[in-house]
Amino acid sequence: MVDQPLWEQIGSSFVQHYYQMFDSDRSQLGSIYIDASCLTWEGQQYQGKRAIVEKLASLPFQKIAHSITAQDHQPTPDSCILSMVVGQLKADEDPIMGFHQSFILKNINDAWVCTNDMFRLAIHNFG
Amino acid sequence: MVDQPLWEQIGSSFVQHYYQMFDSDRSQLGSIYIDASCLTWEGQQYQGKRAIVEKLASLPFQKIAHSITAQDHQPTPDSCILSMVVGQLKADEDPIMGFHQSFILKNINDAWVCTNDMFRLAIHNFG
Numbered sequence: 001m002v003d004q005p006l007w008e009q010i011g012s013s014f015v016q017h018y019y020q021m022f023d024s025d026r027s028q029l030g031s032i033y034i035d036a037s038c039l040t041w042e043g044q045q046y047q048g049k050r051a052i053v054e055k056l057a058s059l060p061f062q063k064i065a066h067s068i069t070a071q072d073h074q075p076t077p078d079s080c081i082l083s084m085v086v087g088q089l090k091a092d093e094d095p096i097m098g099f100h101q102s103f104i105l106k107n108i109n110d111a112w113v114c115t116n117d118m119f120r121l122a123i124h125n126f127g
Numbered sequence: 128m129v130d131q132p133l134w135e136q137i138g139s140s141f142v143q144h145y146y147q148m149f150d151s152d153r154s155q156l157g158s159i160y161i162d163a164s165c166l167t168w169e170g171q172q173y174q175g176k177r178a179i180v181e182k183l184a185s186l187p188f189q190k191i192a193h194s195i196t197a198q199d200h201q202p203t204p205d206s207c208i209l210s211m212v213v214g215q216l217k218a219d220e221d222p223i224m225g226f227h228q229s230f231i232l233k234n235i236n237d238a239w240v241c242t243n244d245m246f247r248l249a250i251h252n253f254g
Contacts (some may be wrong), residue, residue: 020142036204038201038202040199040201040211043197043199045185045201070247072167072170072245072247073244074165074167074172074245075165076205076207076231076242076243077163077233077242078203078205078207080203080205082209082229082231082243084167084211084227084229084244084245084247086227086247086249088143098249100211100213100227100247100249101227102209102245103233104133104203104209104210106204115203115204116201116203116209118201118209118229120197120213120227121213122225122227122249123215
């Protein structure tokens with residue numbers, strides 16, 4: 001495969017945009033989801049832009065900062081992009097925690113939106 | 128959402144089958160991939176059933192055992208299933224390591240195959 005294929009550029013731009021927006025004002029994240037989007041957050045399921053943003057906005061911390069350890073991107077047979085992110089986050093004054101998150105991105109009307117989003121803290125895997 | 132929707136049953140059956148086969152004889156895993164399948168293994172990319180199985184078979188351990196900490200499944204807009212697994216593995220006499228893996232499953236000719244597979248050890252996130 002060639003260096004920096006298109007799906008890699010799109011996936012990494014999305015990932016950068018997502019965490020920048022999450023860390024600065026996560027209530028604005030509705031712009032990346034559609035009504036068919038699914039979020040599974042620590043095993044809890046939410047569907048649709050409104051339910052997803054309500055969940056994200058209601059998370060019980062004021063400040064959060066993500067840092068990305070590794071990210072992988074692949075094209076799917078249906079012309080979507082699968083992205084998997086491994087990283088660390090610091091919420092308020094809590095200790096730094098590992099997390100992993102997977103996204104599917106789909107091009108709809110010339111814009112890339114997130115149709116699927118799964119998030120887990122890594123802490124459960126080492127508790 | 129109802130308890131145990133279909134995608135959850137299919138996703139968790141696939142995950143159980145995949146790790147059982149991986150732990151008993153990973154050279155047999157070709158049956159779950161197709162020629163369009165992509166694998167990203169610790170950041171390295173492989174495409175196609177043959178290249179993927181060659182990579183998996185060549186991994187430098189004799190014995191391996193996976194245990195799953197958490198798994199999430201979602202339907203995608205293209206009638207696929209996205210699965211994300213968090214778990215631990217023990218390879219030969221190495222220390223237990225955390226891992227995370229994401230799959231996209233697609234129904235082709237009445238069988239569910241894996242079109243996308245991404246694997247990362249969690250160790251890099253805590254090194």
